[in-house]
Amino acid sequence: MSDNKKISAAPSWLGLSEDRERYLFIPERAEVVRRIFELAIGGMGSYAIANYLDEKKVPTFTQSETWDHTTIDYMLRNRATYGEYQPKSFADGHKKGIPNGPPVPNHYPAVIDRNTYETAQVARRQNLANRGRKGNELANIFAGLTTCAYCGNEVVLHHVTNIQVLACEQVLNGGGCSRTAWTYRDFEITLLAFLAHPALAERLQGEQKDKLIKLIDKIVVSTNQERSYAVRVDIAVLLKEIVTKIVVHFAGDVSTPRLPSAQISKDVRGRYFEIRLWDGRLDKCLSIS
Numbered sequence: 145m146s147d148n149k150k151i152s153a154a155p156s157w158l159g160l161s162e163d164r165e166r167y168l169f170i171p172e173r174a175e176v177v178r179r180i181f182e183l184a185i186g187g188m189g190s191y192a193i194a195n196y197l198d199e200k201k202v203p204t205f206t207q208s209e210t211w212d213h214t215t216i217d218y219m220l221r222n223r224a225t226y227g228e229y230q231p232k233s234f235a236d237g238h239k240k241g242i243p244n245g246p247p248v249p250n251h252y253p254a255v256i257d258r259n260t261y262e263t264a265q266v267a268r269r270q271n272l273a274n275r276g277r278k279g280n281e282l283a284n285i286f287a288g289l290t291t292c293a294y295c296g297n298e299v300v301l302h303h304v305t306n307i308q309v310l311a312c313e314q315v316l317n318g319g320g321c322s323r324t325a326w327t328y329r330d331f332e333i334t335l336l337a338f339l340a341h342p343a344l345a346e347r348l349q350g351e352q353k354d355k356l357i358k359l360i361d362k363i364v365v366s367t368n369q370e371r372s373y374a375v376r377v378d379i380a381v382l383l384k385e386i387v388t389k390i391v392v393h394f395a396g397d398v399s400t401p402r403l404p405s406a407q408i409s410k411d412v413r414g415r416y417f418e419i420r421l422w423d424g425r426l427d428k429c430l431s432i433s
């Protein structure tokens with residue numbers, strides 16, 4: 145800034161030099177922003193990310209004690225994260241300003257690259273489309289990975305008399321598909337136990353193997369009841385990196401569509417899932433009960 149223009153404000157993750165002429169890169173904050181983008185790309189919504197940072201006791205960039213989802217949202221949509229500056233006009237009483245002139249690249253010190261930013265935008269759109277806006281985003285750590293074996297539709301979380309179950313979306317929309325469901329807890333325990341088997345790690349290579357071992361550690365050190373929100377976030381993010389697809393056979397190999405009015409039966413004998421891991425192999429895992 146050779147023209148000695150004073151900067152009035154910097155994005156929250158950057159600092160300002162004492163003479164207010166330069167932006168300062170703050171490594172610890174940059175690291176937090178990178179983590180936020182990583183979590184968003186892993187499928188976490190802004191509420192989930194805020195809870196996660198609070199649980200990990202990551203200090204906010206302001207006086208606030210806790211992270212707010214709107215701050216996270218704003219950050220994830222802010223092109224200043226990769227250095228771009230958009231000049232704005234505040235004429236005619238525009239409070240937020242309207243774009244005025246082309247964006248200026250490399251105006252701010254970048255804390256992420258552009259590719260990371262764009263990847264996060266895609267993940268955010270999917271996340272907003274697939275899930276409710278608030279809460280319980282982590283009730284189902286397999287969201288986006290599971291499909292129905294009989295019709296190929298997505299498998300989603302649903303409540304049957306206060307019990308969380310996974311069921312085919314088609315069934316919940318009143319369409320014709322197998323009216324069977326899998327109790328969520330039973331499904332989670334079965335699937336994580338399968339992934340925690342030592343033989344599995346032998347199959348994967350390099351980074352994927354490291355990620356699976358990290359995942360196994362997370363699964364093993366925490367029993368189901370104790371699993372904290374942050375641990376569930378970690379598991380969900382790792383799952384998305386190791387697992388490419390889970391096909392759920394709610395009623396085993398034989399299932400016939402029943403009338404939309406028929407009751408949804410839970411935990412049918414012979415139910416199993418097929419899971420495709422990063423190495424492309426498909427495994428079959430039967431439920432224990």
Ligand SMILES: [Zn+2]
Pocket residue numbers: 292293294295296297312313314315321322
């Ligand atoms: Zn189905």
